[in-house]
Amino acid sequence: MKLGDGVEQAIHSVTLLAALPAEGVLSAAALAEFYGVSTSYLLKHLQALSGAGIVHAVSGPSGGYRLAKTPEKITLLDIVLAVEGPEPAFRCKEIRRNGPKPLAKRYFKAPCQVNAAMLRAEQAYRQALRAVTVAQLIAEVKSDDDGSIARRSCAFFDQNMRQPGSKP
Amino acid sequence: MKLGDGVEQAIHSVTLLAALPAEGVLSAAALAEFYGVSTSYLLKHLQALSGAGIVHAVSGPSGGYRLAKTPEKITLLDIVLAVEGPEPAFRCKEIRRNGPKPLAKRYFKAPCQVNAAMLRAEQAYRQALRAVTVAQLIAEVKSDDDGSIARRSCAFFDQNMRQPGSKP
Numbered sequence: 001m002k003l004g005d006g007v008e009q010a011i012h013s014v015t016l017l018a019a020l021p022a023e024g025v026l027s028a029a030a031l032a033e034f035y036g037v038s039t040s041y042l043l044k045h046l047q048a049l050s051g052a053g054i055v056h057a058v059s060g061p062s063g064g065y066r067l068a069k070t071p072e073k074i075t076l077l078d079i080v081l082a083v084e085g086p087e088p089a090f091r092c093k094e095i096r097r098n099g100p101k102p103l104a105k106r107y108f109k110a111p112c113q114v115n116a117a118m119l120r121a122e123q124a125y126r127q128a129l130r131a132v133t134v135a136q137l138i139a140e141v142k143s144d145d146d147g148s149i150a151r152r153s154c155a156f157f158d159q160n161m162r163q164p165g166s167k168p
Numbered sequence: 169m170k171l172g173d174g175v176e177q178a179i180h181s182v183t184l185l186a187a188l189p190a191e192g193v194l195s196a197a198a199l200a201e202f203y204g205v206s207t208s209y210l211l212k213h214l215q216a217l218s219g220a221g222i223v224h225a226v227s228g229p230s231g232g233y234r235l236a237k238t239p240e241k242i243t244l245l246d247i248v249l250a251v252e253g254p255e256p257a258f259r260c261k262e263i264r265r266n267g268p269k270p271l272a273k274r275y276f277k278a279p280c281q282v283n284a285a286m287l288r289a290e291q292a293y294r295q296a297l298r299a300v301t302v303a304q305l306i307a308e309v310k311s312d313d314d315g316s317i318a319r320r321s322c323a324f325f326d327q328n329m330r331q332p333g334s335k336p
């Protein structure tokens with residue numbers, strides 16, 4: 001079982017966008033530079049986040065990304081499902097129906113007990129991810145920060161933030 | 169996030185082996201036939217289960233697989249980890265260390281808050297899988313069985329069971 005690298009990049013991008021001043025946006029290239037990752041790859045994940053209503057994409061030459069809702073309203077589950085898709089990790093192929101002299105159809109009306117147990121575990125996983133908001137993550141980072149982490153982000157914003165609403 | 173098809177095949181194979189009479193074994197080919205899956209693929213997973221001490225492989229012409237411990241002692245987590253490996257689904261690449269003007273090393277002594285949150289969710293997932301034993305799954309199947317499921321397994325064992333200890 002493996003989550004793609006996109007999950008780490010997407011969660012961190014959202015936490016950085018949460019620190020942006022109002023009206024500011026960051027381009028995919030700037031976010032990719034901040035995290036040292038491939039722009040084209042990150043762009044795919046930003047589009048997934050945009051499709052899920054987590055970030056808002058402003059188009060045009062001074063466009064970029066900003067959060068589409070407050071960090072209190074974004075959970076880790078929202079981001080993971082946006083990037084990885086909604087399907088559960090365990091995908092039952094109904095192998096119980098295969099093989100010699102199969103049972104009658106009525107035995108397969110209830111979901112397979114194995115599948116049900118695996119899906120209960122997935123629900124526990126999702127519940128744990130749903131319990132963590134981006135606002136909480138940011139608060140945890142802040143509580144460990146002597147100011148250097150915030151200063152670094154601010155310096156990066158000074159160089160890279162765009163303001164789509166303002167005159168060029 | 170996706171688990172391989174091997175997890176479904178491995179869990180079901182273990183439940184079938186749990187129903188085998190003492191001293192009996194099933195070949196990989198017989199198990200593959202019962203579930204309508206590829207023998208070579210299933211063999212790989214049986215070897216993983218064997219490596220994890222969940223099944224015991226008896227070699228020789230009348231060899232095959234049987235459980236290495238009682239179904240009460242085998243959890244879904246044991247099987248999933250045997251087939252999928254021990255690594256967590258989320259793999260932090262430490263992207264917080266990348267980018268322009270990186271922070272000093274001391275900021276990275278504690279694990280990243282994002283990574284910590286993702287690993288807490290993984291622990292919830294594993295805890296839910298650890299809470300389910302193969303014995304419980306079998307009891308659930310039995311409680312839904314009017315006898316047909318057990319009869320089908322028995323008929324299959326009659327045709328396919330090997331007894332490595334007995335004379336040919």
Ligand code: FES
Pocket residue numbers: 092093094095096097112113114115176180
């Ligand atoms: S048939 Fe798919 S998990 Fe049982």
Ligand code: FES
Pocket residue numbers: 008012259260261262263264265280281282283
């Ligand atoms: S650096 Fe990997 S999750 Fe934060």
